[in-house]
Amino acid sequence: xxxxxxxSAVSVLVAHGAMMRGAADGxxxxxxxxxxxxxxxxxxxxxxLSRWILEINDSTFWDVGSVREPGRRNTALSPAxxxxxxxxxxxxxxxxxxxxxxxxxxxxxxxxxxxxxxxLVLRAGTDFADQFTVRTDGRVFDLSGAASSLDxxxxxxxxxxxxxxxxxxxxxxxxxxxxxxxxxxxxxxANRESDDGRFVGAVLSWELPVRPGETQxxxxxxxxxxxxxxxxxPAAVVRSGNGSTDDGLTALARQSLKDLDSLLMPCPVKPELxxxxxxxxxxxxxxxxxxxxxxMLTRKESPQLLGDVLRxxxxxxxxVDDPARVEQPGKIVHEVRISELAQLGAVPYGRYYxxxxxxxxxxxxxxxxxxxxxxxxxxxxxxxxxxxxxxDGGLRDTGFLRYTPDPAGLLHQGWKDSFDAVAGADGSQPExxxxxxxxQGYAWRGLRExxxxxxxxxxxxAWADTLYGLADxxxxxxxxxxxxxxRNFPALAVDGAGRQVEALASxxxxxxxxxxxxxxxxxxxxxxxxxxxxxxxxxxRTLAEGQHYYHPMSYHNGSVWPxxxxxxxxxMAAYGLTDQARTVAEAIRDAAAHFGNTLPELFGGFSRTDFxxxxxxxxxxxxxxWAAAAGLTAGRLS
Numbered sequence: 272x273x274x275x276x277x278x279s280a281v282s283v284l285v286a287h288g289a290m291m292r293g294a295a296d297g298x299x300x301x302x303x304x305x306x307x308x309x310x311x312x313x314x315x316x317x318x319x320l321s322r323w324i325l326e327i328n329d330s331t332f333w334d335v336g337s338v339r340e341p342g343r344r345n346t347a348l349s350p351a352x353x354x355x356x357x358x359x360x361x362x363x364x365x366x367x368x369x370x371x372x373x374x375x376x377x378x379x380x381x382x383x384x385x386x387x388x389x390x391l392v393l394r395a396g397t398d399f400a401d402q403f404t405v406r407t408d409g410r411v412f413d414l415s416g417a418a419s420s421l422d423x424x425x426x427x428x429x430x431x432x433x434x435x436x437x438x439x440x441x442x443x444x445x446x447x448x449x450x451x452x453x454x455x456x457x458x459x460x461a462n463r464e465s466d467d468g469r470f471v472g473a474v475l476s477w478e479l480p481v482r483p484g485e486t487q488x489x490x491x492x493x494x495x496x497x498x499x500x501x502x503x504x505p506a507a508v509v510r511s512g513n514g515s516t517d518d519g520l521t522a523l524a525r526q527s528l529k530d531l532d533s534l535l536m537p538c539p540v541k542p543e544l545x546x547x548x549x550x551x552x553x554x555x556x557x558x559x560x561x562x563x564x565x566x567m568l569t570r571k572e573s574p575q576l577l578g579d580v581l582r583x584x585x586x587x588x589x590x591v592d593d594p595a596r597v598e599q600p601g602k603i604v605h606e607v608r609i610s611e612l613a614q615l616g617a618v619p620y621g622r623y624y625x626x627x628x629x630x631x632x633x634x635x636x637x638x639x640x641x642x643x644x645x646x647x648x649x650x651x652x653x654x655x656x657x658x659x660x661x662x663d664g665g666l667r668d669t670g671f672l673r674y675t676p677d678p679a680g681l682l683h684q685g686w687k688d689s690f691d692a693v694a695g696a697d698g699s700q701p702e703x704x705x706x707x708x709x710x711q712g713y714a715w716r717g718l719r720e721x722x723x724x725x726x727x728x729x730x731x732x733a734w735a736d737t738l739y740g741l742a743d744x745x746x747x748x749x750x751x752x753x754x755x756x757x758r759n760f761p762a763l764a765v766d767g768a769g770r771q772v773e774a775l776a777s778x779x780x781x782x783x784x785x786x787x788x789x790x791x792x793x794x795x796x797x798x799x800x801x802x803x804x805x806x807x808x809x810x811x812r813t814l815a816e817g818q819h820y821y822h823p824m825s826y827h828n829g830s831v832w833p834x835x836x837x838x839x840x841x842x843m844a845a846y847g848l849t850d851q852a853r854t855v856a857e858a859i860r861d862a863a864a865h866f867g868n869t870l871p872e873l874f875g876g877f878s879r880t881d882f883x884x885x886x887x888x889x890x891x892x893x894x895x896x897w898a899a900a901a902g903l904t905a906g907r908l909s
Contacts, residue, residue, distance in 0.1 A: 281310065285894075286342025287370040288536030288548060288555050289314045296334035297346055297366050297375075299323040300396075309405050309552060312373055314495045315539070316556065316610030318405065319372060319446040322396040322472055323493075327360060327379075327389060341533035343367045359383030360481070370537055372446065372494040379489070381481040389479040393491065396459060396472025399433035399444050401611040402553055403618055412617055413437065419471040427453030429473055430496070437615040444611065445496035452477055452489055520906075523860055526868035527902035530894035531569065539609045541586055544579040549606075550872060550895030557583055557607045559629030560686060561897055563636045564834060568841075568900035570639050571907070577636060578645050584633055585652040589624055589659070596623055597677055597684075601659030603629035605681075625681040627674035628710050630656050630664065634717030635785070637724060646728045653721050657738070660714060666741070670748050671706035671765065672714045685710060686835075687778070687813065687827040691820055693764055696774050698819030703767015709778040711749045712785030718742040746787055759795045775815040777805070777835050783842025793846040800839055801851060808879035809862040810836040811855065823876035823886075830888060833859055833870045834897035837904040844908055856908035863902055870898040 284291040290313045293299035299310050300322035312320035325332060327350055336347035348362040363378040379389050399419060404412055417435040424430055428449035435442045459472035479487045520528075531547060538544040539556055548554065549561035562584070566577040589602035596619050597605075605626035613621035633656055640646050661667045674684040681688045685707045693707070694700055722738035725731045753761045755771060761779050762771035779796050782788050788796060800806060804816040810831035814821050820828040836859055843852035862885045863870050871893040875886030 282344075283551055284339065284342065284344050284366060284368055285533045285551055285555070286368040286535075288539075289368040289370060289372060290551060290555055291320075291366070291368060291373060292552065293323070294334075295337055295346075296332055296348060297323075297344060297364055298325060298332075300394075311400070311405075312493060313402060313555070314370070314372055316402045316608060316613075317444055317495075318400040318402070319397055319444075319495055320395065320493055321398045321400065321470065322394055324394040325362075325364075325377075326392040326394070327362065329390070330358070332362065341529055342369070359385075359387055360389055370542075372492065374490065374492045377489045377491070378486050379479060379481055380486045381483055384483050386480055386482045389477075389481050389487065391477045391479060391489070393454070393475040394459075394472065395429075395448060395475060395493070396470055397431050397433075397446055398470040399431075399611070400469070403610070403612050406553055412612060414469065417469055419469050421458060421471045421473060423456050423458075423473075427456070429456060429475070431471060433469075435611055435615065437617060440615050442611045442614050443497060446493055447496050448473075448475070448491065448493050450475070450477075450489060450491045452479075523863050523868045523902050524906045527870070527899040527906075528572065530869055530899040530902075531565075531573070531896060534894060534896050534899070538579070538583040538586075539607050541583055544583045545576070546580050546583050547576060547896040550892045550898070552892060554606075554892065554895075556609075557587070557604070559584055559603045559605055560626055560632060563629065563632040564838075565896040565900045567632075567636055567639060568834070568837065568897065568904050572903055574639075574641075577639060578642060581633070581636060581640070581645065581649060581652075584629070585649065587622060588652055588655060595619055595679070596621075597625040597680060598622065599624065599659060599663040601630070601655035601657075602663065603633045603656060605629060605684075619680050623680060625674075625677050625684050627664070627672060627684045627707065628686065628713055630659055631672065631710065631713035631717040634660075634721045635713055638716075638720030643728070646724060650724075650729050653724065657718070657721060660718075661741075664714075665704065665706075666714065666745070669704070669706070671745070671752070672710050673704040673706040673767075675704045685778075687776075689825075689827045691825075692827040693772060694774060694820055695772050696818040699772075701764060701766035701770070701772050705767070705772075706765045707778065708749075708753055708761050708763055708776075709781035709785070711745060711753070712782040712787040715742050715745050715749070715787045716785040718745070749787060750789075750792075754792070760799050761792075761796070774818055774820075775799075775805070777811050777813045777832075777839065780811060780835065780839025780842060783846060784838040786842070786845060788846075790846060793842075794848065797839075797843045797846070797848050797851045801854065803878070806855075806858070807831060807876055809858050809874070809885045811839055812876045823881075824888065825876075826873070826888075829876040830873045831862075831876055831885075832873045832898075833862070833901035833905075834895075837901035837908075840908055841904060852908050856905040859901060859905040860909070863905070866893075868902065869894050870902050871895065872898055 282295040311318040330350040332348040335349045344366045346364045350358040359382045361380045365376040422430045431446045433444045454475035457474045534548045538546045549558040562580045587604045589598040608620045612618045665673045676682045718738045719742045722735040726735035763774040763776040764772040814828040823829045840852045840855040865884045871891040872895040
């Protein structure tokens with residue numbers, strides 16, 4: 272049995288869809304080996320750098336001061352020394368990311384009284400790893416047709432190149448290193464034992480004389496030569512949405528806005544559109560569900576984001592029947608990838624449609640649009656989305672919007688997409704096509720929003736009347752099929768045989784947010800979610816204690832997800848249950864304070880009586896777009 276080491280502390284820099292994971296001083300990997308695990312500079316889900324080690328005069332550096340902002344890190348570096356040893360050279364390092372890669376500026380200062388020759392060495396290298404090959408999810412891919420190379424160009428820059436041929440397709444990637452002062456370059460021989468043969472490296476060196484009190488500057492860039500997303504993201508586009516500033520904002524709101532800013536990126540398929548990536552580390556791309564929920568939760572702070580997300584999702588809306596990608600006409604995409612394995616077809620996620628909720632959420636989001644031009648442009652995508660809900664989505668034939676599990680992709684296709692996320696309180700498994708509770712709420716609300724737009728903007732009263740009728744029928748059927756009278760609470764799902772999946776799950780809170788419940792049922796749900804088996808004092812558990820699959824450190828069966836909790840809180844407030852909403856919002860604000868006000872994707876489901884601070888979930892992504900959005904929502908409900 273192979274032991275898995277606990278994740279070590281990793282410093283992360285992110286902006287414009289690029290991500291750099293490494294040490295706090297800005298380095299990646301080690302001097303004697305490429306990056307271990309997930310470290311590296313990633314652009315478009317490809318690791319462009321797996322080694323980036325800076326040395327001066329044969330010494331490594333100590334990080335003696337660092338400050339970060341979205342996409343930029345400033346670090347003060349002192350050469351490693353003994354307690355009573357003084358080095359006269361000091362380095363100020365600035366690293367900045369954009370959509371194509373990394374720009375690094377070094378300012379080398381002589382603090383002494385004599386001229387010093389600063390011998391600067393940068394050990395750089397790459398393996399061009401696809402992010403799916405470094406994630407710790409156990410998948411193995413055939414990389415036998417892959418090869419890396421290095422060319423030193425006439426201008427002194429270095430061009431790393433990668434090709435991978437797989438099943439008749441060829442993928443190419445490249446990264447070019449260039450410096451304001453040309454370096455001396457030495458190729459590094461491959462170490463076949465430690466890097467599977469794909470790593471290629473170089474040692475760059477400079478001799479820089481620095482006079483007393485002088486500062487020498489050196490700029491180095493590592494830029495993708497095949498980046499498909501080069502559009503710059505406007506500065507602080509989130510905060511500029513409603514003209515607000517940081518004045519008067521809470522620490523949680525300020526940090527949430529910064530986290531959202533850092534996740535803005537050019538859309539992978541339409542770079543002129545700026546979208547919020549779902550989150551770090553492995554979701555820096557367009558996700559239908561995540562992007563839509565983020566935009567709806569931040570509609571007051573960043574109303575302009577919604578338009579680009581809707582246009583991006585309309586541009587990737589399903590047009591054909593493709594079972595391998597679960598694509599169907601009118602269906603809204605789950606995720607879009609442009610990386611190596613996606614383009615080669617080794618994973619189905621280039622455009623993957625294995626989601627049952629993105630399409631009704633798309634219609635819900637249209638209800639928040641105020642721009643008349645955008646509303647007009649969205650009429651045909653909305654009609655196609657409704658067509659999918661009624662047809663392939665199953666509403667017309669089965670009475671509910673449902674999905675069939677996809678063993679080749681995502682088994683479950685709601686927001687809780689773990690293999691064990693949909694099961695009864697006793698662990699029993701559903702059979703056949705599955706209708707999730709919250710998805711029916713989204714569909715009801717989406718149909719009503721679309722009906723209103725047809726009535727007020729698209730000049731089609733007949734269609735509006737049809738949609739209102741469909742929504743009314745769904746609401747009635749939902750109450751009859753999902754409500755568990757003995758528990759006064761809705762079931763998690765109904766399976767293909769019409770049986771209730773009778774788990775007590777946080778999905779019910781989304782029904783409050785969608786508004787499908789009658790007032791008495793809404794109060795019952797809100798009251799139940801605040802009982803001790805659900806409510807930890809830090810948030811709402813995804814699954815109540817005492818059920819078969821409950822585990823406080825599971826991904827979806829007992830942990831706390833901030834966005835999930837705050838959707839319930841927003842729903843409580845919408846039903847006039849303001850005290851309950853404030854209780855939940857206060858819990859999330861308290862939890863956020865223990866995470867430096869950057870709410871993670873999820874955290875453990877232990878209560879305040881179990882432990883005095885919220886417990887981290889090892890592999891939780893941070894920042895995450897909908898978690899940051901939850902932070903803003905918590906502030907509004909104070």
